[in-house]
Amino acid sequence: MVKNTAKRSVLLGAAFLMATSSIGPGFLTQTTTFTEQLLANFGFAIFISIIIDIGVQMNVWQIIAVSEKRAQDIANDILPGLGYFLALLMVMGGLAFNIGNVGGAGLGLNVIFGISPEVGAIISALIAVGIFVIKEAGKIMDRFVLIAGFVMIALTLYVMFTAKPPYGEAVVRTFIPDEISFLAIVTLVGGTVGGYITFAGGHRLIDAGIKGREHISTVRKSAVTGISVTAIMRFVLFLAALAVVAQGLALDPSNPAASVFQLAAGNMGYKIFGVIMWAAAVTSIVGCAYTSVSFIRTFSQKINHNYNWVIVAFILISTIVFVSIGQPAKVLVLVGSLNGLILPISLGVMLIAAHRKKIVGDYKHPLWLTIFGIIIVIAMSIMGLNTLINGIPQLFK
DSSP states (O other): OOOHHHHHHHHHHHHHHHHHHHSSHHHHHHHHHHHHHHGGGHHHHHHHHHHHHHHHHHHHHHHHHHHTSOHHHHHHHHSTTHHHHHHHHHHHHHHHHHHHHHHHHHHHHHHHHOOOHHHHHHHHHHHHHHHHHSTTHHHHHHHHHHHHHHHHHHHHHHHHHHHOOOHHHHHHHHHSOSOOOHHHHHHHHHHHHSTTHHHHHHHHHHHTTOOSGGGHHHHHHHHHHHHHHHHHHHHHHHHHHHHHHTTTOOOOTTSHHHHHHHHHHHHHHHHHHHHHHHHHHHHHHHHHHHHHHHTTGGGOHHHHHTHHHHHHHHHHHHHHHHHHHOOOHHHHHHHHHHHHHHHHHHHHHHHHHTTOHHHHTTOOOOHHHHHHHHHHHHHHHHHHHHIIIIIHHHHTO
């Protein structure tokens, strides 16, 4: 059993692991790019995505806690081989995202200290690696993502207030939009709870021993906390970006997020962007590597025994690929969209599991959560298909 103080720390750590895993370079790029395109109407996309995110996380984390298994083992219990397919999707998507995370960390140090993004990426990767070579890696990771999360939100709030956004218009368009973008909604959901991110906190709780029906209510609170942290950061960044573009100022397409901070608060804002970008990227490197590898650890005793070292290898491979190839801004938006397409599969698997006695025993999954989950699977499938056909090609015109 986990003691109360340690339990609270892990629950908060799991929430922030999920939140900071989603708040990476792609998050910053997606938010500023769509704000420039949709202006205040982007608030509606954020609002809808938050509702979907909560439904996804509450379903997934609760089912993981009750079954006391990781997602890939649950999937294999439903259909032999399905877990391997799910793991393949997660690891491939995680690797693609992590290349962008490493690049974002390099860019952050480039902004702060003027060193090359490649050197900055290597330094950042080594810092992330350092977390996993320490004996108490889990506790260090929980503390690291918690502090970094608060720093990112505080600094972005400062820039938002400095920029003086049109709050009234933002509130109105959040609930009564002039324009609705399926691409924006799918991308936001994909970047927040798509791919590996859906399972980041749930797998962390399993590793920490917080599982079983007695923990359902606290697991549910942790899931909502994680989405709330992400939502706050998303809205604050949206308002900062809206303040800039509402003045008719153009963002740099090669680095739209940096433009927002620089135009809003001058050179100091640009340095703040560097700190936020670095913190967002490094925490995402940690969360992405940890969660991606958690999808293969149960397939081999050797991997499970050397879990932390496999995570280290995952980070180093991501770094080598970035230094060799790089990661343009449009690809970060694209990967978020593709993760949104993976979500109906992963959530669908978990909903089926919630009603299989051999997986959850005599546990009864709340009917409202099941219905909520089914609606999300259908809606994300339709919006994802629409995005695949119409939205994604627009990114590369």
